[in-house]
Amino acid sequence: MVKKILVFLLVALVLIQFFHPKKNMAASVPANNIAAINPMPEDVKKILEVSCNDCHSNNTVYPWYSKIQPVDWWMNNHVKEGKGEINFDEFATYSLRRQYKKMDEIIKQVKEEEMPLNSYTWIHKNAILSADQKQVVIAWAEGIRASMQQKYPPDSLAKKKQ
Numbered sequence: 001m002v003k004k005i006l007v008f009l010l011v012a013l014v015l016i017q018f019f020h021p022k023k024n025m026a027a028s029v030p031a032n033n034i035a036a037i038n039p040m041p042e043d044v045k046k047i048l049e050v051s052c053n054d055c056h057s058n059n060t061v062y063p064w065y066s067k068i069q070p071v072d073w074w075m076n077n078h079v080k081e082g083k084g085e086i087n088f089d090e091f092a093t094y095s096l097r098r099q100y101k102k103m104d105e106i107i108k109q110v111k112e113e114e115m116p117l118n119s120y121t122w123i124h125k126n127a128i129l130s131a132d133q134k135q136v137v138i139a140w141a142e143g144i145r146a147s148m149q150q151k152y153p154p155d156s157l158a159k160k161k162q
């Protein structure tokens with residue numbers, strides 16, 4: 001009985017290797033990228049490329065182990081969730097209120113070391129933000145938020161009361 005179960009599990013493991021989700025790979029940077037509407041210094045761009053864009057853009061750099069199931073499904077789910085929270089390649093399509101809120105969230109999550117996720121930095125050690133890198137990202141997000149406050153009426157940026 002145990003042998004049959006093991007054989008079944010092995011066959012199932014082999015069969016699932018033929019089923020992979022669509023890869024998150026864009027051919028180019030889209031016109032709706034955050035940099036199209038907000039200035040992005042080169043140091044911020046590099047930080048986002050290394051520590052954020054795999055899950056928060058339309059272009060994930062896939063490691064070798066992503067070709068193995070069920071790891072690929074797990075990674076695909078993480079990327080979908082990340083893009084659902086903020087997608088830097090679609091940022092210009094967000095409402096002003098959502099853009100403002102996302103800048104607040106970036107500031108909070110970087111300060112509280114919630115991003116990048118620990119599960120990502122276990123393998124991607126270069127994605128761990130140094131204290132200086134955190135300050136660069138926070139200052140950039142605060143600058144965008146301040147710019148929005150100057151350009152738009154406060155009620156267009158505040159949360160709607162329900």
